[in-house]
Amino acid sequence: MTGAVVERIFQHKGRHIAARCWHDASLPPLLALHGWQDNAATFDRLAPLLSGYHIVAMDFAGHGFSDWRAEGMRYHTLDHVDDVLAVVNQLGWERFALMGHSMGAGIGSLFAGAMPERISRFVMIDGLGPYAGSAAEAPGILRDALLEWQAYEPREDRVFASREMAVTARQRGFTPLSAQAAGILCSRSLKEVEGGFAWTMDRRIRHHSSLRLTEPQVLAFLGAIAAPVQVIRAEQGFPADPVVFDARLAALHQLELQIVPGGHHLHLDESPAEVAAVINRFLSRAD
Numbered sequence: 001m002t003g004a005v006v007e008r009i010f011q012h013k014g015r016h017i018a019a020r021c022w023h024d025a026s027l028p029p030l031l032a033l034h035g036w037q038d039n040a041a042t043f044d045r046l047a048p049l050l051s052g053y054h055i056v057a058m059d060f061a062g063h064g065f066s067d068w069r070a071e072g073m074r075y076h077t078l079d080h081v082d083d084v085l086a087v088v089n090q091l092g093w094e095r096f097a098l099m100g101h102s103m104g105a106g107i108g109s110l111f112a113g114a115m116p117e118r119i120s121r122f123v124m125i126d127g128l129g130p131y132a133g134s135a136a137e138a139p140g141i142l143r144d145a146l147l148e149w150q151a152y153e154p155r156e157d158r159v160f161a162s163r164e165m166a167v168t169a170r171q172r173g174f175t176p177l178s179a180q181a182a183g184i185l186c187s188r189s190l191k192e193v194e195g196g197f198a199w200t201m202d203r204r205i206r207h208h209s210s211l212r213l214t215e216p217q218v219l220a221f222l223g224a225i226a227a228p229v230q231v232i233r234a235e236q237g238f239p240a241d242p243v244v245f246d247a248r249l250a251a252l253h254q255l256e257l258q259i260v261p262g263g264h265h266l267h268l269d270e271s272p273a274e275v276a277a278v279i280n281r282f283l284s285r286a287d
Helices: 077-091 103-114 135-151 163-171 179-186 215-223 242-251 272-284
Strands: 005-012 015-022 029-033 054-058 096-101 119-125 190-193 196-199 229-236 255-263
Touching (some): 005 077, 029 077, 077 103, 103 119, 119 272, 215 242, 229 272, 255 272
Parallel strands (some): 029 054, 029 096, 229 255
Antiparallel strands (some): 015 054
8 A cells, every 4th residue: 555656636616726745644644746737747756755744735726637617717725725724624634745846835835824733844836935926016917817818719729640649748847857757757648639639737727816915915925834844946946036935934934955967846856865865854854
């Protein structure tokens, strides 16, 4: 049972939320949250190396095998936080460790700040809170989102003649990936359709946010996290404004920062063993 990978489906507000699970359910619980345009398979190389924990990695709405949001609805970051709460409540987890990559680290930080009593330890992989916008930028951000939403029309997404063509396209996505890493993500992000393969991902997740938290709000969420936090930063990861990054680090009360070789998907691509070693040390440490 410990080495088995199990698929689960959770129900929330009439939607299915899919999840991929590793290791025995009697082990300490760990919820894993993936990045934007990724899915639960992003942890396929890391999770087997965290064998001391029962890991549940959920697909966010519109990603992987989870249902899309209803027609006519946008994707809001705060709604993903609501889905996280629904999943852990259905699991019966009152207190658990949390791990998030990129967008998942941002969503995780909102959950951990809003419900600090539920989180025992928190790992952020190449991410440190959600994207923020200044108050002065808010009117322009809303304008762009309104115009984009008005122009949106549902349509069939691109069809690839072969799975290999889709994997190559994913390699050249928002962040470069090896063929192995792209293939792993595509195992959960492709569906067979007439003429070939199409993404399972909802195109609406690519739309601009209509409203972003301000930086002071992000700092407030980070400051409300009570659990020890480990931030794993990739040496070749996303660039960050050093002033903003340092302020976010300073907002965390119990912080461990580790820099690990690799790019943005280092846990899936270049350095899963190194990332796992860092996480195992952090999670096993006594409070």
